[in-house]
Amino acid sequence: MNRHTNQNWIALFLMALLFLASAAICRAEGFSFGGTEGKSGTCLSCHADPAAVGGKMLIDPARYTRTTHAKIGCPSCHDSMPATHPQGGVPARAECAECHSEIAQQYGSSIHAGKTRCAGCHNPHKVKSPEEISGQEINTMCSNCHDVFKMTATHGQWLPQADLHIRMLPCITCHTGAKSYYISMYIVKGQNGSRFGKQEMASYDELKGLAGGAEIVTLVDKNHDNYISIQELRNFNNDPAHKNLHLQGMMTPETVTHNFEILDNRRNCSFCHTSGSTVMQTSYLTFPGRDGTYQRVAVEKGAILDALYGTPDFYLMGSTKNQNLNRIGLAIICGGLIMPVGHGFLRFLTRKNRERKEHES
Amino acid sequence: MSDKTKIYLQPIPIRVWHWLNAFGIITLAVTGVQIRFPETLSFLGSYQTAIRVHNTAGLIVSFSFLIWFFYYATVKSNLDDIYIPNQEDIKHGIVRQLLYYCFWYFLGRPSPFHATPKVKFNPMQKAAYLVVMFMLEPFVIFSGLLLMNVTPLRVLVLMTGGIKFIVALHFLLACSLVAFLCTHVYLATLGATPLSYLKPMIFGWEEVEEHHEVAEEHQDAPRGYRPVRHYPECMQHIPDNQHS
Numbered sequence: 001m002n003r004h005t006n007q008n009w010i011a012l013f014l015m016a017l018l019f020l021a022s023a024a025i026c027r028a029e030g031f032s033f034g035g036t037e038g039k040s041g042t043c044l045s046c047h048a049d050p051a052a053v054g055g056k057m058l059i060d061p062a063r064y065t066r067t068t069h070a071k072i073g074c075p076s077c078h079d080s081m082p083a084t085h086p087q088g089g090v091p092a093r094a095e096c097a098e099c100h101s102e103i104a105q106q107y108g109s110s111i112h113a114g115k116t117r118c119a120g121c122h123n124p125h126k127v128k129s130p131e132e133i134s135g136q137e138i139n140t141m142c143s144n145c146h147d148v149f150k151m152t153a154t155h156g157q158w159l160p161q162a163d164l165h166i167r168m169l170p171c172i173t174c175h176t177g178a179k180s181y182y183i184s185m186y187i188v189k190g191q192n193g194s195r196f197g198k199q200e201m202a203s204y205d206e207l208k209g210l211a212g213g214a215e216i217v218t219l220v221d222k223n224h225d226n227y228i229s230i231q232e233l234r235n236f237n238n239d240p241a242h243k244n245l246h247l248q249g250m251m252t253p254e255t256v257t258h259n260f261e262i263l264d265n266r267r268n269c270s271f272c273h274t275s276g277s278t279v280m281q282t283s284y285l286t287f288p289g290r291d292g293t294y295q296r297v298a299v300e301k302g303a304i305l306d307a308l309y310g311t312p313d314f315y316l317m318g319s320t321k322n323q324n325l326n327r328i329g330l331a332i333i334c335g336g337l338i339m340p341v342g343h344g345f346l347r348f349l350t351r352k353n354r355e356r357k358e359h360e361s
Numbered sequence: 362m363s364d365k366t367k368i369y370l371q372p373i374p375i376r377v378w379h380w381l382n383a384f385g386i387i388t389l390a391v392t393g394v395q396i397r398f399p400e401t402l403s404f405l406g407s408y409q410t411a412i413r414v415h416n417t418a419g420l421i422v423s424f425s426f427l428i429w430f431f432y433y434a435t436v437k438s439n440l441d442d443i444y445i446p447n448q449e450d451i452k453h454g455i456v457r458q459l460l461y462y463c464f465w466y467f468l469g470r471p472s473p474f475h476a477t478p479k480v481k482f483n484p485m486q487k488a489a490y491l492v493v494m495f496m497l498e499p500f501v502i503f504s505g506l507l508l509m510n511v512t513p514l515r516v517l518v519l520m521t522g523g524i525k526f527i528v529a530l531h532f533l534l535a536c537s538l539v540a541f542l543c544t545h546v547y548l549a550t551l552g553a554t555p556l557s558y559l560k561p562m563i564f565g566w567e568e569v570e571e572h573h574e575v576a577e578e579h580q581d582a583p584r585g586y587r588p589v590r591h592y593p594e595c596m597q598h599i600p601d602n603q604h605s
Contacts, residue, residue, distance in 0.1 A: 312523030336540025353469035
């Protein structure tokens, strides 16, 4: 009995020590995940100044401050600073895998492994969370190595409308093993103010001007409830003031992974085109932010399946069909069966009339 | 008294067009259903196969439509005569044909119309084919070509109301064509025998009874009935010993 009591006291003591130690670590400079204050100031005093440093060494403090990396500060990654810096000697390169070990492991077993390191795709001083990035930006990363024209030609060997797929889908939708998706809509505009010009993402400033200085979300979210209904989408699309703007959509993975691969189930098209209305229920409208990030606002379920006006420029064959149109189509075909069925039945009943006449003639 | 007469009703280009169109549209309908409802139907295996077959059949139907248009509009120059109902058709013909289909046929009375190379269609057919050949088919082909080439024809897609409108239009027009196809195939069996209207579309020639006692035959004809129009110049008598 006494022995058990002693063990309990020892355990309690160890837990108390652990609590105090973790509290001390959390307050330690550079390792807290709290604010960014004072963690990178010394470095940024030079690295944010174009007169002092240039090129890749220049860091945009506004963009950097928004990253998770700013919360741990420069020394956390660049931890072996030579005493001679900046006159001579540079700090060690960041080892991303120290923190992102799971992602590094995923990436290591992917077809990308050995082709490039993390920084080949991600700039750690500007990196954004998946919610803050548009599908087009994801493809911009890929196109740094993969030439769009070459990729279109390669995919075109088996993929119908390869150009459309490559333009309208983030590469990772097919080339990672994500299981669930949502539709990310964003606002595009015709180049040079033309409704039919080449489509490009509408910038924050352009949309801000269109919103008359108000938050650009209010261009669509008229009742300011941070939620976009199908009716609000229709109103946006039908508003003559927005005639140069279009809503485009991308089928984007819910969870972004780094296990880049070529998946056979994407090749038979049915993965996306038979995904059905379950996947197509979830969508977000993504607005550009002032600092180059994106803000996504939830859209009412079923907006993608709206017959005509919810998302007039987004359609995924086989998956985004509208049920009311299906019913109208069925009614039309049934109308065509009136003659064979109705007339045919009467024809059968009155067959003797015609046989008699034929016999008489 | 009557003789058998053969009429060369359907020349080769029209038969080629007709059957290309027929098999093309049936293929389009079958693959189209799979493309729209892939989660429940898979006639042709993979979705990709359905798309490729659908696109190919669509191009064949577009090509056959050009044959049809080129033949009637330029070679024969009688597109309007054949497909556009005249005043007589509108005033009496359509009603008369409707009465025939709805009542007289069941009573065993003869059709008020027999086809000839110059007047191939009865007034109801003219009205129906006018809608099918000048509205349904061109629009379904046009919308199909847009959907096949969304990126290259992006401007046209936007001008015509966006991809969703074009898909809706394509789907509803296709359903209308299928509805027409059901009626068309059924009406094709309403000849003297169930296959008598099919033969000219295969062999070109239609065998008709040439009645000499027209006036007598029409004595019990209903009010508004017009005798069948005959065009002796395009008929060919079959000697009695060749009657089948």
